[in-house]
């Protein structure tokens with residue numbers, strides 16, 4: 001099958017910046033990873049997006065852009081175009097010439113129970129600015145078919161599971177974990193369909209906690225949490241949420257969990273407790289899986305928080321499983337999501353399914369995405 005070289009662009013729920021990655025794929029198993037890059041947002045722009053999340057709460061029609069959201073969408077798109085230009089001039093220009101962009105945009109609202117998900121990102125504008133064809137808005141069609149509209153990375157995780165390096169290949173069931181602002185997992189059995197869902201808060205609450213307490217955007221290398229203790233009562237009170245008892249498919253909005261239960265804790269104890277919550281929420285997902293995983297592969301920024309990793313390893317060990325970072329699996333854990341968006345863009349272009357009943361709850365395998373600009377020759 002013909003391969004396509006695509007750039008994936010992801011601006012995730014942490015709102016820390018734009019991740020870019022290049023990938024050559026046939027949209028099935030053949031995947032060759034290229035260069036990647038992260039372009040951070042400066043603090044003021046991140047604040048503007050955070051303000052946009054509040055405004056977005058009033059949206060009932062997904063095309064509506066009240067208040068600053070229309071201007072913000074244009075600015076987010078311009079920043080993506082500038083990031084692509086930098087990416088291509090820095091290093092990616094030396095790799096294969098890209099033929100397609102997969103553009104996620106910035107989620108500002110996600111209400112799966114109302115079949116409403118809103119990503120800021122103007123695909124036509126990005127195509128005009130970059131001169132490349134763009135696939136964007138890849139969540140909506142899934143929702144039209146009764147799906148959660150998230151997570152979408154499972155199709156890529158499943159492809160990765162089939163091409164792991166020899167030393168870890170064949171260890172099924174394997175679970176890919178993405179610890180971003182929110183965490184999500186993809187369970188891949190030896191035979192049968194992957195199962196996926198959001199598992200709970202990832203780094204989002206930790207980021208909000210250290211921002212609220214000391215005005216910094218994240219707890220780098222878990223330095224703040226290192227001085228703290230886990231408050232088991234607070235972890236337990238978070239885990240009492242009915243969200244954790246619900247089997248998948250399920251997905252979260254960034255605002256579904258708040259700092260309310262952690263208020264009153266000291267700075268370090270809060271950071272350590274919320275790291276413990278992130279790990280426990282992921283491990284709790286096993287109660288909704290048909291078999292216990294034997295291998296967990298951790299992607300996303302949360303793998304750089306040693307407390308989350310420590311707690312995950314300790315918990316998984318009790319279940320007879322091993323936890324490794326994406327890097328130990330021969331992957332780049334900062335690039336996986338952006339690679340996924342490149343992979344999904346190629347699948348969308350080829351009209352292949354992006355989501356499945358077992359990953360989002362859609363009524364049948366569903367393709368999706370809007371394709372803009374000239375068709376590929």
Ligand SMILES: Nc1ncnc2c1ncn2[C@@H]1O[C@H](COP(=O)(O)OP(=O)(O)OP(=O)(O)O)[C@@H](O)[C@H]1O
Pocket residue numbers: 010011012013014015016178179180181182183202203204206207217218219220221222299300301302304305306337
């Ligand atoms: N060195 C580090 N130490 C601790 N935490 C880190 C480190 N580097 C990144 N992080 C955390 O990872 C977050 C970014 O992760 P990532 O880029 O995977 O999230 P995202 O893609 O925005 O989120 P999502 O997957 O929910 O869309 C940061 O906000 C921070 O909390």
Ligand SMILES: CC(=O)N[C@H]1[C@@H]2OC[C@@H](O2)[C@@H](O)[C@@H]1O[C@H](C)C(=O)O
Pocket residue numbers: 012013107110117149150151152153154180181182183184198251252337
């Ligand atoms: C609506 C939305 O943007 N959801 C994000 C968010 O961040 C993590 C988790 O919640 C996941 O469901 C999803 O992103 C990943 C990349 C996905 O769709 O696979």
